[in-house]
Amino acid sequence: MIKVVFFLLCTFMLQGATLHLVLSANPSRLNPILATDSASGEISSFLFNGLIKYDKYQKHIIPDLAENFYFKNNKTLVFKLKKNVYWHDGKRFDADDVIFTYKLLISPKIASPYSSGFRFVKDVKKLDKYTIEVEYKEPYFKALETWMMGILPAHILKDEKNIMNSSFNTHPIGTGPYKLEKLEFSKDIILSANEKYFEHPPYIDKISFHVIADSMTRFLMLKSYKLDIGSLSPIEYEKKLNKDFFKHFNIYENISLSYTYLGFNLRKKKFQDPRVRKALSLAIDRDEIVNIMFFGHAKVCKGPFLPTSAAFNPNVKKPKRDLKRAKELLKEAGYDKDHPLEFEIATSNSNPTRPYVAQIIQHQLKQAGVVVKLRIMEWQAFLNMVVFPHKFDTVILGWGLSPTPDPRLFWHSKSDVKGGFNFVGYHNKKLDKLIDQSEKIVDRDKLAKIWQKMFKIIVDDNPYLFLYIPTSISAVSKEIEGIEPLPSGYWYNYIDWKKE
Numbered sequence: 001m002i003k004v005v006f007f008l009l010c011t012f013m014l015q016g017a018t019l020h021l022v023l024s025a026n027p028s029r030l031n032p033i034l035a036t037d038s039a040s041g042e043i044s045s046f047l048f049n050g051l052i053k054y055d056k057y058q059k060h061i062i063p064d065l066a067e068n069f070y071f072k073n074n075k076t077l078v079f080k081l082k083k084n085v086y087w088h089d090g091k092r093f094d095a096d097d098v099i100f101t102y103k104l105l106i107s108p109k110i111a112s113p114y115s116s117g118f119r120f121v122k123d124v125k126k127l128d129k130y131t132i133e134v135e136y137k138e139p140y141f142k143a144l145e146t147w148m149m150g151i152l153p154a155h156i157l158k159d160e161k162n163i164m165n166s167s168f169n170t171h172p173i174g175t176g177p178y179k180l181e182k183l184e185f186s187k188d189i190i191l192s193a194n195e196k197y198f199e200h201p202p203y204i205d206k207i208s209f210h211v212i213a214d215s216m217t218r219f220l221m222l223k224s225y226k227l228d229i230g231s232l233s234p235i236e237y238e239k240k241l242n243k244d245f246f247k248h249f250n251i252y253e254n255i256s257l258s259y260t261y262l263g264f265n266l267r268k269k270k271f272q273d274p275r276v277r278k279a280l281s282l283a284i285d286r287d288e289i290v291n292i293m294f295f296g297h298a299k300v301c302k303g304p305f306l307p308t309s310a311a312f313n314p315n316v317k318k319p320k321r322d323l324k325r326a327k328e329l330l331k332e333a334g335y336d337k338d339h340p341l342e343f344e345i346a347t348s349n350s351n352p353t354r355p356y357v358a359q360i361i362q363h364q365l366k367q368a369g370v371v372v373k374l375r376i377m378e379w380q381a382f383l384n385m386v387v388f389p390h391k392f393d394t395v396i397l398g399w400g401l402s403p404t405p406d407p408r409l410f411w412h413s414k415s416d417v418k419g420g421f422n423f424v425g426y427h428n429k430k431l432d433k434l435i436d437q438s439e440k441i442v443d444r445d446k447l448a449k450i451w452q453k454m455f456k457i458i459v460d461d462n463p464y465l466f467l468y469i470p471t472s473i474s475a476v477s478k479e480i481e482g483i484e485p486l487p488s489g490y491w492y493n494y495i496d497w498k499k500e
Helices: 002-015 038-047 095-105 113-118 215-223 234-239 243-248 274-283 286-294 323-332 354-366 379-387 407-411 429-438 444-461 491-496
Strands: 018-023 052-054 061-063 066-073 076-081 121-128 131-136 178-183 188-193 206-211 229-231 249-255 258-264 298-300 342-348 371-377 394-400 464-477
Touching: 018 038, 018 215, 018 229, 038 178, 038 188, 061 066, 076 095, 095 113, 095 121, 095 131, 113 407, 215 229, 234 286, 243 249, 258 354, 274 323, 274 354, 274 464, 286 298, 286 354, 286 464, 342 354, 342 379, 354 371, 354 394, 371 379, 379 394, 407 429, 407 444, 429 444
Parallel strands: 018 206, 342 371, 342 394
Antiparallel strands: 052 061, 066 076, 076 131, 121 131, 178 188, 188 206, 229 464, 249 464, 258 394, 258 464, 298 464
16 A cells, blocks of 8 residues: 555656756747747647657657658658658648648748758658658758658648637647647746657646746756756856756766857858958957857867868868958958947847857957957847848858758858848858759768868858857756756757656
């Protein structure tokens, strides 16, 4: 009898557990095909599934909503779907949902940067209720990765006329391990466990996201044990924690799959001059930024693809500061003491580091005679008033990247469209041609060589000034059981976590 009571008590405690997390900004749309900001992407990943996903090592592709998958030939891909998957409203998932999501992504009803991944698809056929056949126009290097996109429910959205502004984007229905319970902007977003999740219901019953724009407040919440998981900046980790903190938290540190950059609005005449972009690159001391801001918990970024990627070009050297040459180039471009180059750097305070990085760059460029003004904004205002309408001189932003690079998203001229990720307006015909060629190559060794050519072209062109690759420092409560940290991270098995 005692054992039974103890078991029931433990079960109740586990089911009633809540994981407390924090977001620096409100999500804009909880819809995987429209999620372009980090908050939307993070929450959507708990709510939706793709047909496939990466394994825990981020190296191999494994089934998700698919039971299995195979290539009939180099242009035809078949997915067999799981039959035990249900939407959060109880409706059974099937092939109609996959076909609906595909047709929506290629339709004019939406503006999504993810649509470009489907441009090589010739047709998607429903062979039966749980079998899909995808025919490509030609071999495509990301034929599989494309189907990691979250799938949407056809039965809810098939008659929706305005997907971009649909109420679904704030009341999502997915197949994921968690479902949305409450959405209070600038306050709390609560997810509850999906009791019908096809793998098994998550052991932690709820996830509560606290939306806190101020970085100091986020840190104080973590320091006072009001969060179960939180990010730490290098200065917080090195200088602001006491011994008690480490009794309550484990620390996990990994090189992030992301980089931070200063991006130029290349539609503006002053930044169309390559001498100006080169001069600004030479005037910035990236090592100083890394040393001041990161205490060794970052490295200088050399270009658009990460060092862990096959696309990384090891022959491209780390940029070094050369103030004398920077001044010479500015003078050649028509700028001097009497007519200095002036521009604004815009960034968001949702990232605690970037406003300070902007100040360091402002100081460094002043030494080259450049006058820089700063504009620090709240995240949503920054996106909607500055980034997407292209109303900026320069921006400090970052990209999180997939293990398989997709240069088209950020660097192809055709991605300079409304809602596209090439919002700096970069156009290079030689690069466009290489991107077009690369997408038809499935041999990864040949592909790596072309990617490395792209790497050098982009670095030499300076559409961005690549700044740094941070390491990700996470504090994770010791009350959470089941975490298995890997070089690729620790979130991959979160449905198996338990919290006391």
